Amino acid sequence: MEDDATTPPPRRSDATRAAILRAARERFAADGYERATIRAVARDAGIDPSMVMRYFGNKEGLFAAASEIDLRLPELTGVPPEETGARLVRHFLERWEGDETLNAMLRVGVTNPAGADRLHSVFRDQVAPAVASVCPDREQAPMRAALLASQVLGMAVSRYVLKLPPVVALTHEEIVNWLGPTVQRYLTAPEP
Template identity: 35%
Template sequence: MPTAQPSRAERRRATEARILAGARELFAEKGFDRTTIRAVASTAGVDPALVMQYFGSKRDLFTRAVQVRPAAPAATGAEGLADQLLATLGPKLGALPEGTLAMMRSMLTDPGAADEVRARLSQQAEAVVAAMPPAQDAELRAMLALTTLLGVTIGHQLLGLPALRDAPTDRIAALLRPGISALTEGKAENEVAG
């Protein structure tokens, strides 16, 4: 019995998936500026014109390639919120998805990537604020907690700082816990300092 050939739509989806996989890999490795459509096409085993036909532009390809949306923290109470935020360090210090690495690598050199990171952090901050007890400067506190974790991730993943690369994730989390807890529990400044 002859084997069924994939439909045109299935072949198109498979080609699109190969292009996106190649784009994620290259954007993660080289960032937005240093990745070319030709290189993406070569990695995917297609003609550069086909990449443009499927995605329209390098910017549109990048946007599609990095569309991994991080989950927002669930409302678990202030104490649980700090633990939940710190629990994200495991995946962040492990093998990040290539789309996330691409975004991180590109956010300082490409305005579009910076806008996307800004929007994602704002969404995450809204979710953190919603899970926090009422506090003065709640949005600032949430953003400080999130950008602290982002900074640790950048130091570990992109810069390869030995102190961060060599430390176990649970040790990093333990050292960060008092600061993240103080931010998310809404303690007054004099309580934290005293």
């Protein structure tokens, strides 16, 4: 079979598509959904606004395409139980600083229903299962994932979105050392 369905033939427009997506992620991350205009994205990508429409249908479609998220959560089953907290905190820190998409999602999720939905799925499909794999009681997994999310999202919001000065001043080591035990407790400690 010469026609592989999973990898369609490369089109000449693939570069443009990619440029649009890159610009869109930047704009969504910096400005949120409403202030990230299609015109600005097109300008950043060096093309006409109508091209954005042709390739992604409308603004919602552009956002959907630009906001695919993979947290790349590490396999936790092999990790020594007392290290999972610090390991996860460090992973989230690096992930957040290496992928603008995450900031875009956070900014958009707060004011736009579609963005919030996307965050719901990320939580349901990636965070919750990972937590379940290290959770003593499977029934408690959603609750423990919720607690984890509250601490991790809070750090992300105050550090990368609001940029509260004393939060920005923290080093990676400080954050891992302080938040690690918290996350650890949320994941595995018996109910308080």
